[in-house]
Amino acid sequence: MHEIEYREAIREAVMEEMERDSKVFLIGEDIGVYGGAFQAYKGLLNIFGEERVIDTPISEAAIIGSGIGAAITGYRPIAELMFIDFSALAMDQIVNQAAKIRYMTGDNLKCPLVLRTQGGSGRGIAAQHSQSLEAWFYHIPGLKVVMPSTPYDVKGLLKTAIRDDNVVMFIEHKMMYLLKGPVPEEEYTIPFGVADIKREGTDVTIFAYSNMVHKSLEAAKELEREGISVEVFDPRTLVPLDEHALLKSVRKTGHLVIVTEACERGSVASDISTRVASKAFDNLDAPIKIIAGLNTPIPYNSTLEYACTPHKEDIVEAVKEMLAKS
Amino acid sequence: MPELTREQKIDLLKIIIKIRRFEEKTIQLYQSSRIWGFLHPYIGEEAIAAGACAAINKEDFIISTHRGHGHSIAKGADINQMMAELLGKVTGYCKGRGGSMHIADTELGMLGANGIVGGGIPISLGAGFSCKMEGKGRVVICFFSDGASNNGVFHETLNMAAIFKLPIIYLCENNMYAISMKSCKSIACKDIAKRSSAYDIPGFIVDGSDPEEVYKIVLKSVERARKNEGPSLIEAKTYRFGGHHPNDPATYRDKTEAEYFIREKDPVINYKEKLKKEKIINISEIEKIEADIIKSIEDSIKFAEESPEPKLDKFLQEVRNT
Numbered sequence: 081m082h083e084i085e086y087r088e089a090i091r092e093a094v095m096e097e098m099e100r101d102s103k104v105f106l107i108g109e110d111i112g113v114y115g116g117a118f119q120a121y122k123g124l125l126n127i128f129g130e131e132r133v134i135d136t137p138i139s140e141a142a143i144i145g146s147g148i149g150a151a152i153t154g155y156r157p158i159a160e161l162m163f164i165d166f167s168a169l170a171m172d173q174i175v176n177q178a179a180k181i182r183y184m185t186g187d188n189l190k191c192p193l194v195l196r197t198q199g200g201s202g203r204g205i206a207a208q209h210s211q212s213l214e215a216w217f218y219h220i221p222g223l224k225v226v227m228p229s230t231p232y233d234v235k236g237l238l239k240t241a242i243r244d245d246n247v248v249m250f251i252e253h254k255m256m257y258l259l260k261g262p263v264p265e266e267e268y269t270i271p272f273g274v275a276d277i278k279r280e281g282t283d284v285t286i287f288a289y290s291n292m293v294h295k296s297l298e299a300a301k302e303l304e305r306e307g308i309s310v311e312v313f314d315p316r317t318l319v320p321l322d323e324h325a326l327l328k329s330v331r332k333t334g335h336l337v338i339v340t341e342a343c344e345r346g347s348v349a350s351d352i353s354t355r356v357a358s359k360a361f362d363n364l365d366a367p368i369k370i371i372a373g374l375n376t377p378i379p380y381n382s383t384l385e386y387a388c389t390p391h392k393e394d395i396v397e398a399v400k401e402m403l404a405k406s
Numbered sequence: 407m408p409e410l411t412r413e414q415k416i417d418l419l420k421i422i423i424k425i426r427r428f429e430e431k432t433i434q435l436y437q438s439s440r441i442w443g444f445l446h447p448y449i450g451e452e453a454i455a456a457g458a459c460a461a462i463n464k465e466d467f468i469i470s471t472h473r474g475h476g477h478s479i480a481k482g483a484d485i486n487q488m489m490a491e492l493l494g495k496v497t498g499y500c501k502g503r504g505g506s507m508h509i510a511d512t513e514l515g516m517l518g519a520n521g522i523v524g525g526g527i528p529i530s531l532g533a534g535f536s537c538k539m540e541g542k543g544r545v546v547i548c549f550f551s552d553g554a555s556n557n558g559v560f561h562e563t564l565n566m567a568a569i570f571k572l573p574i575i576y577l578c579e580n581n582m583y584a585i586s587m588k589s590c591k592s593i594a595c596k597d598i599a600k601r602s603s604a605y606d607i608p609g610f611i612v613d614g615s616d617p618e619e620v621y622k623i624v625l626k627s628v629e630r631a632r633k634n635e636g637p638s639l640i641e642a643k644t645y646r647f648g649g650h651h652p653n654d655p656a657t658y659r660d661k662t663e664a665e666y667f668i669r670e671k672d673p674v675i676n677y678k679e680k681l682k683k684e685k686i687i688n689i690s691e692i693e694k695i696e697a698d699i700i701k702s703i704e705d706s707i708k709f710a711e712e713s714p715e716p717k718l719d720k721f722l723q724e725v726r727n728t
Binding site: 105131137139142144145147149150152153154172183186187188189190 | 467469498499500501502503504508510511512517518520521522525527528529530531532533534535536537538539558559562563565566570724725
């Protein structure tokens with residue numbers, strides 16, 4: 081085990097896979113000499129050269145198209161969208177092309193493509209650089225959606241994404257790149273569709289992914305002092321979703337709180353809520369609670385920005401309220 | 407550049423006739439509701455696909471459009487599998503999941519027709535990167551239309567292809583109409599080929615009704631691409647003989663304009679005449695070609711009609727990814 085940052089774990093995964101498979105290459109904006117906007121690719125240009133670390137103009141649709149075209153002709157590209165907000169500039173390529181191509185052509189064209197991007201708020205960069213847009217991709221059949229919360233998970237899941245024969249939306253969080261955590265020295269991968277219980281508990285299940293896992297863990301620690309035992313359930317991949325493990329956890333605790341940074345309206349959280357309510361209603365001792373971002377664009381002012389997304393205090397309060405009622 | 411051989415010329419004629427007869431048949435099948443959904447015939451534009459695909463090899467790639475049957479046929483597609491796809495059968499190229507607008511085949515290097523106008527243009531880049539990384543001199547022909555040339559991805563893609571000197575031939579089929587929108591009303595410059603100057607790449611204009619002219623200009627661009635000298639933009643001037651689809655009477659077009667092109671620029675009639683005049687082929691040989699093609703198309707319909715429908719459970723099993 082060694083302690084490394086989330087972004088270093090990304091770099092390790094990419095390096096290992098590029099060394100293992102000559103068909104893997106990187107394409108995106110400022111990923112060459114600059115090393116990526118969050119420095120995840122630092123030094124890779126020197127190691128792998130311009131042929132495999134392709135620095136592009138600001139042309140998001142062309143970046144994704146490059147990924148698709150290379151993927152259907154035998155390569156395994158990792159195409160990067162610097163911010164998930166910029167995916168709007170490439171939506172036809174992601175939704176109508178990448179997500180469809182394998183299914184629409186009856187498996188004739190395979191598209192092993194990883195779309196790496198990051199979202200979320202907390203940096204004071206306002207409404208066009210802070211969104212949590214995973215629901216857009218979660219909604220589209222043909223896309224896998226991965227949202228890792230720790231250095232260990234990001235490395236293992238990225239390696240799996242690169243080896244997957246389908247299109248994977250690999251969504252990181254801009255506030256986690258410097259987060260440190262243990263990562264094994266030896267090689268490992270993490271399968272998709274296998275959740276990780278980040279903390280075991282018996283009174284309430286908190287379903288949280290990406291950066292909200294950490295807020296939930298902080299809340300769980302505080303609630304423990306008040307005698308409340310919280311289970312923090314991290315699905316790690318939203319598509320495919322480890323529904324079996326989620327239902328098992330909910331059946332154990334009888335309580336489900338879903339925490340998401342995204343706007344509540346039309347969110348992944350509301351869908352998870354529906355799925356659990358329709359399959360484990362009789363096991364619930366209280367109505368499911370969603371703690372989500374406000375249905376508003378993310379503001380610049382730091383006090384306003386803070387107020388628009390869930391934090392430890394919100395989670396603590398919601399859990400206490402839920403348990404007091406049931 | 408070597409002149410086309412007799413065999414090559416006859417092959418060009420065969421492809422042009424095959425596309426024409428295939429499309430005529432699909433229109434009938436569409437109008438009798440045996441093909442449903444959307445159908446965009448390539449009638450009038452056959453010489454472009456035939457000439458262009460004659461200039462590349464089996465292992466090269468093409469990217470097609472919503473009006474793409476001709477491109478598939480010219481790249482060597484099996485018309486049984488094409489017809490089966492149009493009839494939604496499991497023996498089709500896409501197991502009946504794609505239909506007319508989505509025929510694709512890895513083996514053929516046919517990277518897909520596309521239901522989104524302009525949708526295939528950025529995908530050409532990735533195929534171009536593959537060819538470049540692989541270093542075996544393969545190339546990509548990216549077919550698109552006058553309508554697609556007004557989409558933003560056209561600019562993103564041509565700029566990027568030029569920067570990285572990707573081995574791609576951008577072949578614009580300017581058939582003068584995007585559904586009802588006349589290209590002279592939707593394109594700020596007279597010739598789409600002129601847009602090449604913005605990317606510092608060669609731009610050519612060619613008569614899209616003449617397969618040999620198309621062949622020559624595409625070959626020139628292919629040779630350049632194989633030498634790692636980068637992409638080219640070719641504008642083939644052509645005309646969509648029918649409406650946007652079989653049930654579109656195209657009343658927005660000037661009747662005399664359509665009559666002119668159909669009379670003067672029919673690639674099937676003109677190329678037959680040319681090869682007859684050059685004494686490459688005689689009437690009875692042409693009749694034989696026609697008969698063989700019509701027979702093969704009838705056979706493809708029989709094959710498609712006798713093929714099984716796709717099974718829902720198998721479909722769901724194959725596409726389920728959660």
